Amino acid sequence: KQEVTQIPAALSVPEGENLVLNCSFTDSAIYNLQWFRQDPGKGLTSLLLIQSSQREQTSGRLNASLDKSSGRSTLYIAASQPGDSATYLCAVLSQGGSEKLVFGKGTKLTVNP
Amino acid sequence: EAQVTQNPRYLITVTGKKLTVTCSQNMNHEYMSWYRQDPGLGLRQIYYSMNVEVTDKGDVPEGYKVSRKEKRNFPLILESPSPNQTSLYFCASSFGASYNEQFFGPGTRLTVL
Numbered sequence: 001k002q003e004v005t006q007i008p009a010a011l012s013v014p015e016g017e018n019l020v021l022n023c024s025f026t027d028s029a030i031y032n033l034q035w036f037r038q039d040p041g042k043g044l045t046s047l048l049l050i051q052s053s054q055r056e057q058t059s060g061r062l063n064a065s066l067d068k069s070s071g072r073s074t075l076y077i078a079a080s081q082p083g084d085s086a087t088y089l090c091a092v093l094s095q096g097g098s099e100k101l102v103f104g105k106g107t108k109l110t111v112n113p
Numbered sequence: 114e115a116q117v118t119q120n121p122r123y124l125i126t127v128t129g130k131k132l133t134v135t136c137s138q139n140m141n142h143e144y145m146s147w148y149r150q151d152p153g154l155g156l157r158q159i160y161y162s163m164n165v166e167v168t169d170k171g172d173v174p175e176g177y178k179v180s181r182k183e184k185r186n187f188p189l190i191l192e193s194p195s196p197n198q199t200s201l202y203f204c205a206s207s208f209g210a211s212y213n214e215q216f217f218g219p220g221t222r223l224t225v226l
Contacts, residue, residue: 034214034215036217041222042219043218043219044217046217091156093211095211100171101156101158101215103155103156106155
């Protein structure tokens with residue numbers, strides 16, 4: 001059974017700092033991995049999608065990496081801003097069965113001005 | 114605008130009163146699914162649909178029904194809601210589950226008294 005873990009559960013940083021969020025998964029049989037952002041009381045916004053054959057994806061100040069063999073992904077946020085404050089969720093799309101997204105419980109990021 | 118819409122966004126109801134949460138997407142996606150999000154448990158899949166008239170159970174299907182009569186719509190039905198179904202519900206869709214980015218609706222916050 002696929003399990004996804006995100007560490008740390010919460011992170012507080014000063015504005016301008018570069019930071020890394022971690023995601024690990026137990027079964028490497030995945031189609032892809034997605035990083036989402038969730039603001040309080042709001043829906044999920046897709047940030048980056050990395051296919052199982054890829055090593056990384058970049059969008060603006062965000063860079064996500066994937067090491068499928070070790071079951072790890074990182075989300076790197078450069079030059080953090082207060083507007084980046086949100087909960088970041090990692091989800092893997094496992095092969096077989098319902099092909100559902102299995103989510104981690106998220107990292108709550110606070111960027112202080 | 115490409116989007117997944119859900120209605121209602123907020124609902125307070127009483128135990129046993131049947132309700133339907135609608136989900137619609139305008140992206141011609143084949144795959145649709147429902148998730149619920151609970152504190153400490155994260156997001157869990159309720160039901161999914163690979164295409165019209167094809168639905169199947171996810172991880173937590175008890176107490177829910179779905180139907181997929183049209184490609185764009187995937188309603189979630191609670192025939193006899195109970196307090197343990199109080200949760201935040203998300204609908205998601207993609208072109209096909211494998212290798213494709215999933216897009217999420219804004220969420221429906223349901224309270225069952």
